[in-house]
Amino acid sequence: MFDPSTETIERDDFCSLAPIGWLHHKMQDSFFLVVGTHSCQGFLQTALGVMIFAKPRFATAVLDEDDLSGRDTLEAVQPLVEAIVAEHRPAAIFLGSTCTPEILKMNVAGCAKPLEALTGVRMYPCRLDGFDPAYTQGEDHVLAAMIERCPTTDAQNIVILGCLSAIEEAEMRLECAAMGLPEPAFLPAESALDLPPIGPNTVLAAVHPYLYGSVSYAQRERGCAIHQTVFPYGPDGTRAFFETLAAAFGKTISYAERERAAWTSCERDVAVLRGRSVSFVSDTLLELPLARTLRAAGMTVKAVGTPNIYRKFHARERAALEGIDVYERPDRFEMFARLDANRPDLVVANLNIANALEGQGFNVKWATELTFQPVHGFNGAPALLGMFAASMRRHDALARTRDRSQTAATPIDLSFFREPARA
Amino acid sequence: MLKIAVYGKGGIGKSTFSSNLSAAFGRAGKKTIQVGCDPKHDSTFTLTGNLIPTVVEVLSGCKFKTDEIERDEIIFKGKFGVDCVEAGGPPAGAGCGGYVVGETVKLLEKFGVYKDYEVMIFDVLGDVVCGGFSAPLQHSEQVIIVATNDFDSIFAANRIATAIGIKQKTGGGTLAGLVANRASNAELVGPYAARIGSSVLTVIPENDGVRKSRLTAQTVFEQDPTGFIGGPWTNLAQRLLAGVPLVVPTPIPERELFSQLGADYVRAADIPAPAMAV
Numbered sequence: 298m299f300d301p302s303t304e305t306i307e308r309d310d311f312c313s314l315a316p317i318g319w320l321h322h323k324m325q326d327s328f329f330l331v332v333g334t335h336s337c338q339g340f341l342q343t344a345l346g347v348m349i350f351a352k353p354r355f356a357t358a359v360l361d362e363d364d365l366s367g368r369d370t371l372e373a374v375q376p377l378v379e380a381i382v383a384e385h386r387p388a389a390i391f392l393g394s395t396c397t398p399e400i401l402k403m404n405v406a407g408c409a410k411p412l413e414a415l416t417g418v419r420m421y422p423c424r425l426d427g428f429d430p431a432y433t434q435g436e437d438h439v440l441a442a443m444i445e446r447c448p449t450t451d452a453q454n455i456v457i458l459g460c461l462s463a464i465e466e467a468e469m470r471l472e473c474a475a476m477g478l479p480e481p482a483f484l485p486a487e488s489a490l491d492l493p494p495i496g497p498n499t500v501l502a503a504v505h506p507y508l509y510g511s512v513s514y515a516q517r518e519r520g521c522a523i524h525q526t527v528f529p530y531g532p533d534g535t536r537a538f539f540e541t542l543a544a545a546f547g548k549t550i551s552y553a554e555r556e557r558a559a560w561t562s563c564e565r566d567v568a569v570l571r572g573r574s575v576s577f578v579s580d581t582l583l584e585l586p587l588a589r590t591l592r593a594a595g596m597t598v599k600a601v602g603t604p605n606i607y608r609k610f611h612a613r614e615r616a617a618l619e620g621i622d623v624y625e626r627p628d629r630f631e632m633f634a635r636l637d638a639n640r641p642d643l644v645v646a647n648l649n650i651a652n653a654l655e656g657q658g659f660n661v662k663w664a665t666e667l668t669f670q671p672v673h674g675f676n677g678a679p680a681l682l683g684m685f686a687a688s689m690r691r692h693d694a695l696a697r698t699r700d701r702s703q704t705a706a707t708p709i710d711l712s713f714f715r716e717p718a719r720a
Numbered sequence: 721m722l723k724i725a726v727y728g729k730g731g732i733g734k735s736t737f738s739s740n741l742s743a744a745f746g747r748a749g750k751k752t753i754q755v756g757c758d759p760k761h762d763s764t765f766t767l768t769g770n771l772i773p774t775v776v777e778v779l780s781g782c783k784f785k786t787d788e789i790e791r792d793e794i795i796f797k798g799k800f801g802v803d804c805v806e807a808g809g810p811p812a813g814a815g816c817g818g819y820v821v822g823e824t825v826k827l828l829e830k831f832g833v834y835k836d837y838e839v840m841i842f843d844v845l846g847d848v849v850c851g852g853f854s855a856p857l858q859h860s861e862q863v864i865i866v867a868t869n870d871f872d873s874i875f876a877a878n879r880i881a882t883a884i885g886i887k888q889k890t891g892g893g894t895l896a897g898l899v900a901n902r903a904s905n906a907e908l909v910g911p912y913a914a915r916i917g918s919s920v921l922t923v924i925p926e927n928d929g930v931r932k933s934r935l936t937a938q939t940v941f942e943q944d945p946t947g948f949i950g951g952p953w954t955n956l957a958q959r960l961l962a963g964v965p966l967v968v969p970t971p972i973p974e975r976e977l978f979s980q981l982g983a984d985y986v987r988a989a990d991i992p993a994p995a996m997a998v
Contacts, residue, residue: 371889402822402851407858407890430785509787517832607787626783 310580310647311340312427313435314395316460318345319669320439320485321354323460326388327489328381329355331425332374332405333395354385360397370398371408375415382416389419389489391439396426419490421446430604430626431582433507433668436460441511443484443492449519450494455481455542458511459504462671469674476543476550495519500545502538504529504673506614507582509607527613529673530583531590531681532559537613559675560594566679566686571595573689576636578646579604579627581664585614587645588621594682599639602627643689660692722750722839722960725856725893728866729876730846733901735763736934737866737924738843740950742767743939744957746800750838753795754802755828757856758845759809759817766939767798774808775824791831799939803837817845818852825855834859846876857887862896862966864921869900869908871981878977881916881969894966897921899956911984912977916969921959924952 314337317329331337338357345355358377364370378390392412394405406422413420421442425435440458455478457469466483473481481502482493495501497520503512506528515521524545529538536552543550560567575591577584579602588601602624606615615623624632636644636659644659651661662685672681722745726738735756742754743766756763761774775794782788798804807824809817821844834840842856857863865880867873877898888894895916900909900923910920933943940950947954972980 369886369889400816400819402818402855404851404858404887404890407892411890513787517830605785605787 310649311344311432312396313425313429313432313438314341314393315344315432316435316439316668317341317355317391317393317425319460320391320436321345323487324389324485324489325487327354327391328385328387328389329391329393330358330374330378330381331355331393331395332358332370332398332403333360333393334397335359337395352385354387356381364403365397365401370403370405371411374405374408375412378412378416378418382418387418387489389421391421391423391442391489393423393425396428399424399426399428419446421489431507431580433505433581433583434510436505437508437510440484440508441514443489444495444511444515445518447484447492447519448494450496451498452494452496453479453498453500453546454494454496455479455500455502456493456495457481457483457502457504458508460485461504461673464676465504465671465673468676472539473542476539476548478543478546478548495521497521500524500542502526502542503610504538505583506586506611509605509610512610523609525609525612527589527617528586530586530677531593532556532563532675532678533593534586534590535559535674535678541613555675559678563594563679563682566682567594569686569689569693570682573597573642574599574639575643575645575685576639576641577601577603578632578636578644578650579624580645580647581668583664583667584645585611585618585623587664587667588623589614589617590681591685592618592621596643599641600624600632600635602632643685643692645685660688662688721835721837723834723860723862723893724840724896724960725842725844725860725863726866727844727863727880728901729873732866732868732873732876733924734845734866735843736766736930737899737901737953738841739764739766740940740953741957742798742802742839742841743800743941744950744953745839745841745961746802747941747954748957748961750957750961751836752800752802752839752841753833753837754798754804754841754843755824755856756804756806756843757821757824757853758807758843759811759820760845761806761808763843764796764798764804764806765937766933767800767802768796768804769799769937772796772804772806774806775827776808776810776820786827786830789827794827795831795833799942805833816852818850818855820852822852822855825859829859854883854887854892857884857892858890860893862960862964863893864896864899866899866901867909867912868903869906874908874912874981875974875977877912878916878971878974881918881971885968885971888968895969896960896964896966899924902926908981908984912972912981915980916971917967918969921964922952922956 321329392409398405409420409422423438423442469481499521501515501521502524516523526541527534527537529535536556539552574597576599582604584601584603588598592598598621600622606625645662645664648663654661671677726734728734742752745752754764765771778793796804807821809820844856863884865877867877895918897919898909898913899921900906903923906920906923913920927949929943929949933940
C-alpha cells in the first residue's frame with residue numbers, strides 16, 4: 298500500500314525543458330513551442346539566455362485562466378502555430394506539454410496531427426515536464442517523438458541515438474568506416490526532418506544513459522533490440538562502445554591500443570585525479586558512466602547516487618561499477634551523511650547544491666556543463682577529464698592560498714535541511 | 721479491434737453493464753480486456769471475484785518507476801477469459817483521480833494493450849468531470865452512454881455527448897449509441913438519442929437478479945446460467961461485433977434540454993414504446 302512516510306525528496310533541480318537548449322541548437326530548422334505557464338517561459342528565457350543566438354527558435358504558449366477552465370486546446374494553440382510558421386518558417390515544430398497541461402490532461406499531443414494537416418509543417422508532440430527522474434530526459438521524449446515518424450527498414454543499419462556535436466559525429470563516422478561497418482545515421486541530425494530508417498535489424502546505439510524511453514519505444518514499435526553497451530564517455534567507455542558496435546555485426550575488433558593512446562594523451566589531467574576520491578550526487582543520470590571512467594582514470598569512487606537505473610539498458614555500466622556503492626534515488630539526508638563520513642576530494646553535483654557543499658568545504662564539479670560540451674568519444678576524452686581535473690586544480694590552488702585548509706573537516710549542519718519536529 | 725468506452729451518470733449501472741458486456745464478449749470467444757477507470761476501483765469485481773490491486777497501488781509500491789512494472793502486476797485474468805485492469809485513484813477528498821486515470825491509460829499503451837485484444841472496454845466513472853477522465857476517449861473508437869428514462873441521466877448524457885464532440889477533433893472516439901438501463905422501454909432515452917443524431921442500442925430491464933449478481937460478485941451469466949437475464953448483453957455483443965454506425969453527436973443546449981425533457985415526459989404518456997434502432 299502507498300506509504301507516504303517513505304517518500305524522499307528525489308530531485309530538486311530544474312525540469313525537462315532544459316534540453317531544449319541543446320536540441321534547438323542542434324536542429325537548426327526546428328522550433329520548440331511549449332504549452333505552459335509564464336514560469337516555464339521565464340525558465341526557458343533565462344536558461345537559454347546563456348547562449349547567444351541571433352533569433353530564438355523557442356516560445357511558450359502561456360496558459361491563462363480560460364485555458365485552465367476548459368478552453369479547447371487546439372483552438373487556443375492554432376493561431377500561435379500559424380504565426381510561428383509565418384514568421385520563422387521552421388521545418389518542424391516540437392509541441393511540448395509541461396506540468397500544468399500534463400496534470401490537467403489537456404490533450405496537447407492530440408493537437409499535433411490536426412495542426413500538421415492545417416499548416417503542412419511537421420509537428421512532433423513531446424512531454425517536457427518536471428516529472429522525469431532527471432531533466433536530461435527531455436531529450437528522451439523529443440527523440441521518441443521523432444522515432445515515431447522514422448521510416449522503417451529491414452536492413453541492419455546503424456543509428457546513433459543522442460544529441461552529438463559535429464566533431465563527435467565525425468569520429469563515429471570515421472571509426473565505423475575503419476571497422477568496415479555500415480555508415481551510421483544520426484538522430485537527431487542537423488535537420489529536424491532528417492529521420493533515419495529504424496527497423497527490427499537496426500542497431501540503435503544510444504550514446505547517452507538517459508535515453509531509455511526512446512530506446513524502449515523503438516523496441517516496442519519497431520522491434521529492434523535494446524543495444525546493450527557501455528556509453529562512449531572516457532577512453533575506456535569509448536573503447537567498449539566501438540568494440541560492442543563491431544560485435545553487433547559479428548566482428549571482433551580490439552580498441553585496446555586506441556584506449557591506451559587516449560589515456561596517454563590525457564595524462565596531464567589524469568595525474569591530477571589519480572588517487573583522489575569522488576562521490577556523485579544523484580542528478581543528471583550521467584552518473585554511472587562518469588563514475589566508471591573516473592575510476593578507470595585512477596580515482597576512488599566512494600558513492601554513486603543516480604536517479605534511475607534501468608535494468609537492461611544500464612546493465613553493462615552497472616556491471617562495470619562492481620564493488621562500488623551505487624544508490625538509486627538516494628535519500629537526501631542519508632546522502633549528506635555519507636558525504637560527511639566519506640569526505641571525498643571531489644563531489645559531482647548540480648549547481649543548486651554546489652554552493653552549499655562548497656561552503657562545507659567540499660570541492661564540487663557542476664555536472665550540467667557536460668550536457669553542453671562535446672565529451673563523447675576519444676576526441677572528447679580530454680575535454681571530459683579536463684573538466685574534472687580543472688575543478689581539482691582550482692580547488693588545490695585555492696587551498697594553497699588560504700590560511701586554513703579548505704578540506705578541514707566541517708561537520709555538515711543538517712538542521713537547515715530538516716523540518717522542525719512536529720509538536 | 722473493438723475499442724469501447726462506457727460513460728454515463730454516476731450510479732446508472734455502467735460497471736454492471738460493462739462487466740456483463742465483457743462477459744458476453746468473452747463467452748463469444750473474443751479476447752477481451754476491461755479497464756476500470758474509477759478511483760472506486762469497483763468495475764471488474766464480478767469478473768475476478770475480488771477487488772484486484774489497482775494500477776496506482778502497484779505504481780506507489782515501486783515509487784512510480786513505470787519501467788519496473790510487469791504486465792501481470794496490473795492485468796488480471798477474470799472469468800470467461802476476460803482480462804481486467806483497475807486504474808484506482810486517490811482516496812476520496814484527496815489528490816486528482818483524473819490524473820491517475822490519464823496516466824493509467826498511457827501506461828497501458830506502453831504495454832501494447834491496445835493492440836493485443838479483440839475487444840477493449842473502458843468503464844469510466846460518473847460524468848466526464850475533467851481532462852483525465854476523458855482520456856479513455858482518446859484510445860477508444862466507440863462510446864456507449866448508459867442512461868435511463870429520467871432527467872438526471874439524460875442531462876448527464878448530454879454533457880458526455882458534448883465532450884465526445886470536442887474530443888473527436890483530436891482523434892477521440894465517437895458515439896455508438898445509448899443504452900436504456902433498468903428500464904422497460906426507451907420512452908425518454910429514445911427521443912433524446914434521436915435528437916442528438918444517435919440511437920438506442922438496447923433496453924435492459926430492471927431485474928433483481930442483476931442486483932443480486934453484484935452482491936455475490938458474479939456476472940449475470942453465473943447468476944442465471946440459462947442466459948435469459950444476460951440476453952440483452954449477449955445480443956448487444958453480437959451487434960457490436962457486426963458493426964454499428966458511429967456518429968459525432970450534436971448535443972442539445974442545456975437549458976433547451978431542460979424544457980424538452982419535461983415535454984417528452986408528458987408526451988410519453990400518450991405514445992406507445994418508441995421504436996429502437998434495429
